[in-house]
Amino acid sequence: MEATRTFQFLGLTFNVGNMISGVIVAAIVLGLVFICSRHLQMKPSGKQNLLEAMVDFTNGIVKSTCQVVQRAVMVCGPLPYSTLS
Structure with missing residues (x-):
């Protein structure tokens, strides 16, 4: 089995x-x-539709895994259950 190459920086090991x-x-x-954000228009078409679909997909993933605590702070993962409860 081949050893993986790593290096250390500020005490952290990186692969x-x-x-x-x-x-x-x-x-x-x-x-x-x-490429997709060049020549943006108010009525999207073509590449701009692809870009907006990717942004909506990413926003959906973030909103499904994060909770908004108070007004502007977003907490992701198990942190709200262990720290705030």
């Missing part, structure tokens, strides 16, 4: 393979958003 794949995915998403 090089995970870092590379994360940078690649971020570059793809950034490129897609850049």
Whole structure:
């Protein structure tokens, strides 16, 4: 079995393979958003519809996993059950 390459920074250990794949995915998403957000219109069509669908999908995931506590603070995961109850 091959050992994974890692490096340490500020006391944290990072896997090089995970870092590379994360940078690649971020570059793809950034490129897609850049391409889809050019020439925005009030009545969306084509690529703008794709971008708005991706934003709505992401917002739906965040809203389903997070709770709004008080007015502007959003708490995600099990934290509201363990800390605030």
